[in-house]
Amino acid sequence: GEKLKVLLIERTIEEQNFSDKKLPGSIIFEDEDLDEAAIRILNELTGLKNIYLSQFHSFGNPQRTKNMRDKNWLEKLTNMKIGRIVTVGYVALIKISRKIIFESENTAANWYDVSSLKSLRLAFDHNEIADTALEHIRHKVKSEPSMLFELLPQKFTMTQLRNLYDIIMGTTSDVRNFKKKIMQIEGLEQLDEVQKDVPYRAPRLYRFDKKVHKKNTRKLYS
Amino acid sequence: GEKLKVLLIERTIEEQNFSDKKLPGSIIFEDEDLDEAAIRILNELTGLKNIYLSQFHSFGNPQRTKNMRDKNWLEKLTNMKIGRIVTVGYVALIKISRKIIFESENTAANWYDVSSLKSLRLAFDHNEIADTALEHIRHKVKSEPSMLFELLPQKFTMTQLRNLYDIIMGTTSDVRNFKKKIMQIEGLEQLDEVQKDVPYRAPRLYRFDKKVHKKNTRKLYS
Structure with a gap:
């Protein structure tokens, strides 16, 4: 890979x-x-x-x-x-x-x-x-996982996101835990679309809304 | 202050x-x-x-x-x-x-x-x-709030912790939200003790266990 x-x-x-x-x-x-x-x-x-x-x-x-x-x-x-x-x-x-x-x-x-x-x-x-x-x-x-989205296409699958994370960090993340934790990032949202042209059960697509992210993470404890 | x-x-x-x-x-x-x-x-x-x-x-x-x-x-x-x-x-x-x-x-x-x-x-x-x-x-x-504990006594109150955070960040945190979010830090624990020698209702004390923190935050998504 x-x-x-x-x-x-x-x-x-x-x-x-x-x-x-x-x-x-x-x-x-x-x-x-x-x-x-x-x-x-x-x-x-x-x-x-x-x-x-x-x-x-x-x-x-x-x-x-x-x-x-x-x-x-x-x-x-x-x-x-x-x-x-x-x-x-x-x-x-x-x-x-x-x-x-x-x-x-x-x-x-x-x-x-x-x-x-x-x-x-x-x-x-x-x-x-x-x-x-x-x-x-x-x-x-680790401290700003939202920077990963700069390296992904506008719409991406959870597997693409997890692979990118693991490639950079040198880790092998648990599929379920990764999804649960990464979805805590403000602005990361699941779409109603699925990936096209794949020869198997099509996975869901996600996108990252930078504006929502910025708005909701400015003040951590306010 | x-x-x-x-x-x-x-x-x-x-x-x-x-x-x-x-x-x-x-x-x-x-x-x-x-x-x-x-x-x-x-x-x-x-x-x-x-x-x-x-x-x-x-x-x-x-x-x-x-x-x-x-x-x-x-x-x-x-x-x-x-x-x-x-x-x-x-x-x-x-x-x-x-x-x-x-x-x-x-x-x-x-x-x-x-x-x-x-x-x-x-x-x-x-x-x-x-x-x-x-x-x-x-x-x-913001990315490693656990560094705050280096500046506090071994046992401290939630108010001391929040004040320290607000002094450094230049913020005014909401009392309840701050407590809820900061308690997500691995290794931060409420003690059964209260602050002594205070002329009002004595607040609870907290401590930070560095070892527990390190152990539980090493792998973010594993």
């Missing part, structure tokens, strides 16, 4: 006949704000536009450039002497169907299963950054 | 006979990690130790040092030429009874009502940082 994937960039160091992977990222310009730089860099590396990137954590351990391979690569790329590098991390959850320029003059990008991160040794401290990003996403989905 | 306050540092520029306020903060050392620096700086400015500081957002707009007063002050203080400054913001929610060194050789610190921030013009973009921090805290309390 479907899986949660992470977009990685191939890094090749030709002199050393070496290649590995890293998270998409680059150096900020002097006159740029942090958000601007994140949007520009993602676009340069993948062609992606209009993605809601959210800042989740900054990484500044002085040891993160201790690997001479990383340090030399960065110094050559930027033509600067590299001391400590602070990385401001941004994350976005997108549909895998989004159109991406995987190959360009300077870059090759690819989707990798999040579960494969354990066995990949990414450049710099990017394993740690990826783990922190995943933790951040799971925490956000 | 009690209020939510923010700890501000007095900044005095003697040559200009000028003084204003800023958030506690300073420059990171070259060999320090971000968390380390945050802990050290808070301790240097206030004597506070063993505070759980959590990183919430980084600020790096090139315009944030555009005010020449801020720029000159920082250049004099650090003896460095200042271009763009990236501030990594940390936040902690603490009891106001924590012992703080308000006056030291270089620093004067004071608690200010959060509601007074609107009328204070803080140094740099510290108004924006303070607003973002407050938003972060409110969002955290």
Whole structure:
């Protein structure tokens, strides 16, 4: 079935006949704000536009450039002497169907299963950054499960919703408990329609009304 | 009654006979990690130790040092030429009874009502940082109200809990609705005891069992 994937960039160091992977990222310009730089860099590396990137954590351990391979690569790329590098991390959850320029003059990008991160040794401290990003996403989905609806079609089945949740959270939810609990989300409603063109008993469709959700969740205890 | 306050540092520029306020903060050392620096700086400015500081957002707009007063002050203080400054913001929610060194050789610190921030013009973009921090805290309390119990005594009344919630959130909760909803928190339990030494009908006491909470909230939909 479907899986949660992470977009990685191939890094090749030709002199050393070496290649590995890293998270998409680059150096900020002097006159740029942090958000601007994140949007520009993602676009340069993948062609992606209009993605809601959210800042989740900054990484500044002085040891993160201790690997001479990383340090030399960065110094050559930027033509600067590299001391400590602070990385401001941004994350976005997108549909895998989004159109991406995987190959360009300077870059090759690819989707990798999040579960494969354990066995990949990414450049710099990017394993740690990826783990922190995943933790951040799971925490956000848990505290605001309504964000899941951004990734679903307008009308969806309970199975689609549960699968999406389980894919992101790495869980296997109980069918009945999941439905009971998720239906507590304000604005999530069952429709009178069923899914069409399915070769078995057609499941009911649901939709999420953002306005109703906002109106009813503003004040938690009022 | 009690209020939510923010700890501000007095900044005095003697040559200009000028003084204003800023958030506690300073420059990171070259060999320090971000968390380390945050802990050290808070301790240097206030004597506070063993505070759980959590990183919430980084600020790096090139315009944030555009005010020449801020720029000159920082250049004099650090003896460095200042271009763009990236501030990594940390936040902690603490009891106001924590012992703080308000006056030291270089620093004067004071608690200010959060509601007074609107009328204070803080140094740099510290108004924006303070607003973002407050938003972060409110969002955290809303998604994990169990963090409130860190700020209460081991046994507390429902009124104490509701007042704490309302003080932080800036809300006025309905007494009955609040109790009904907050009691959904796993691990929050009513005791058979009542508050002692009160000159009126003694209210019931509650406690929060962290272990029960963790056990029962790990998997939301399993």
